[in-house]
Amino acid sequence: MPSVDPNATQTPLRAPDLRPWTHELARKSVHMAVSLAAIAVIWFLPTTIARILFLAAAAVAIAIDVLRLRVPAVKQAFEHYFAPLLRVHESRRITGATTLALGVAIAGLLFPRNFAIAGLLFAGLGDAAGAIVGRKFGRHRFRSGKTLEGSFAFFCVALIVGWAMPGIGFIPGLAAALLVTPIEAGRFSFDDNLILPTCGATATWIAVALLG
Secondary structure (H helix, E strand, C coil): CCCCCCCCCCCCCCCCCCCHHHHHHHHHHHHHHHHHHHHHHHHHCCHHHHHHHHHHHHHHHHHHHHHHHHCHHHHHHHHHHHHHHCCHHHHCCCCHHHHHHHHHHHHHHHCCHHHHHHHHHHHHHHHHHHHHHHHHHCCCECCCCCEHHHHHHHHHHHHHHHHHCCCCCHHHHHHHHHHHHHHHHCCCCCCHHHCHHHHHHHHHHHHHHHHC
């Protein structure tokens, strides 16, 4: 009976020489860069201009994904350049970069500057810390597939963000981190990049309103 090559069905989207945590490091580096760029836009530009830019970026990201999923030539070109950063399911669905662009736009449209920035840092830095630590050091898994170690890393970053942000402080920051960490650890049918910026901004806003 002929032997079966275990790599025969392996998707070409993930480079074989990248271990899971290094793949996640490369991917999350892009997410961190996007989040920090969005924060710079919020901080330095007038609110109306920032919101227009966020909507435009989200529209462009959606347009690229629609073309990628419908036009084989665009799909081939996209995967040629970005394959190492993609997860397997993103060959058939919108990418995490697009859901992050949508999450950034929603947070930027709905919340004042400090709360929107906190939400973006939760999504950009907190989620990245959770994913990288979980892939590298995670041993205790939840049903969602995420790990206790990754969630603790997310919580620590979220707490530091809330504590350091002007207008939030330690106690509201602690409350916000406690509220958002279970959401980050949960399992959703869509990418959590879509909800973490909004949930982070909402949690800090509620925490400051009640405890600030």
